[in-house]
Amino acid sequence: MGEVCNVSSASNKSHARFMEWENLYPLRKPQHLRLHPGPILELLRVSGTSQTSAQVAKIHSTRWLEDGFKLDEKVFHNDCVNLTHNMGAFLYDDLLAVVSLRYQTIHILQIRDSGNLVDVRAIGAYCREDDELFINSSSQLAGNRGDLVDNGTNHDQPNSNNSFLSGIKQRLLSFIFREIWSEETDQTQRVQCLKKKFYFHFQDYVDLVILKVQFLDRHHLLIKFGSVDVGASRNTDQLPAFFAVYNMETTEIVAFYQNAADELYLLFERFCDHFHATSINSMYMNFISSHSNNIHALEQLKSMKNKATSISQFVKKMLSSLPLNCQSMSPSPYFDQSLFRFDEKLISATDRPRQSTDHPIRFNSRRQGDILKFKIKTGPEFGSADGRSKKYSHFLFHPVWPLALSFIQPSLFLPPSAVNIHFRR
Incomplete structure (x- = not known):
């Protein structure tokens, strides 16, 4: 029998709850567990109530586990950064990627051992460090030549800030063009193919915006592009979106997929662990069960695929989770599907709210x-007189200890009304 402490934020009262841990299966620990001492990052939305309105976002680097001392701070003024479930930020080792939705820029920061946040690069309008200097110098040179030849008649031309596509967009269009160009060897067929697949959709490609990003490794990013409607919609799997793999060192797009591409889905199905981009300093993150390393998870995925009425819609739904949110999967051995069977409609390794139930959640061997x-x-x-209104709950498990937190929410848009602490006596 285990004891659960329940703290209700609505009533500020403590309640006793109990959880049964009958014949608890022994915890499976990794052979080598390396704790990486370092600062804790805290993401804050200082002002602004939504991800689409102007706001001030702050990133604090703190010595939280010791004394809470703030080591450094990065502020994004008058910007839009989606901080819900870490959707706008991704941490990989000592690198942090932050997506500015308003300015369409991916900020790459490095967290030093001292806790300082250092700007590494910004990917968006410019891709290389000297792109802005080169474009400004070229524009000044062209302007001087225009003054000499036309005696100032070019003053009505748009400035360089508005006459160029962003650096990341130019590289994306260039990659799409070359891919379509290489599909055909006959010159006539090649021109027709370019008209149909590239020029006809040219404005659609130009209008794409950066929505989300994640690290695949220290040099490659997986970037999700879509329309503004995709960013504002809740059913993102029903709208067209695109994924690009970007090499930060060479500033090149190395792969490009639509959100219904079978090729990308097969990669996600067979090599799902590579999309988690686990840190070398967190060995226990390698124990996350997925359909690429667990036969039971793979069978469950194939069952869902066989029951789907439309394969293309199933592929879109599965790929809608990409890029994955940072630290969204729990490595707890209780979610190891080779050890336990549980109802994933009520609880899973993914950190997201699910509809709560009055019945206990069973873990079977x-x-x-x-x-x-x-x-x-x-x-x-709590807070329901008739018990018929919907409640939502999500769980946070310790990576290796028999300890878990459950958060009870009256709705998806309200803070938790109660927090349960589950542990084994």
Whole structure:
């Protein structure tokens, strides 16, 4: 029997809750667990109430586990950074990527051992460090020549800030053009193919905006492009979107896929672990169960695929989770599908709210005849007189210890009304 402490933020009262941990399966620990001491990053939205309105976003580097001392700060003024579930930021080792939705820029920061946040590069309007200097010097040279030849008649021409596409957009269009060009060898067929696939959709490609980004490794980014409607819609799998793999060192697009591409889905199905981009300093993150390393998860995925009425819609739905949110998967051994069977409609390794239930969540053993090993109960739904209104809950498990937090929310848009602490006695 385990004891659960429940703290209700609405009533500021402590309640006792209980959770059964019957014949708890031994924790599976990695062979080597290296703790990487370093600063804690805190993402704050100082002003602005939505991800589409102007706001001030701050990133604090703090010595939180010791004394909470703030080591450094990075401020994005009058900007739009989506901080919900870390969607606008991705941390990989000592590198942090922050997506500015308003200025369409990917900021790459490095977190030093001292806690200082250092600007490494900004990908958007410019891709290389000297792009801005080169364009400004070229514009000044062209302007001087125009004054000499035309005696100032070019003053009505648009300035350099508005006459060029952004650096990342130019590289994207160039890659798409070359890919379509190489599809055909016959010159006549090549021209027709370019008209149909490139020039006809040229404005659609130009209007694409950066929505989300994640690291694949220290040199490659997976960038999601889409229309403004994709960024504002909740059903993003129903709208067209594109994924690009970008090499930060060479500033080149090396791959480009639509969100219904079978090739990208097969890569995601077979090599899902590579999309998690686990840190070399967090060995326990390599124990996350996925359909590329666990036969039970793969069978569940194939079952969902077989039940789907439309394969293309299924592919879009699966790829809508890309790029993955940073630290959104729990490496807890309780989510190891080779050890336990549980209802993923109620709980899973993915950190996102799910509809709560009055019934305990059962964890059954796969290796001992599907018998009950333990169950988690989130408690009665607080603030509901009739018990018929929907409640939502999500769980946060410790990577290796038998400890978990559950957060009960009255709706998806309100803060938790209760927090449960689950642990084994």
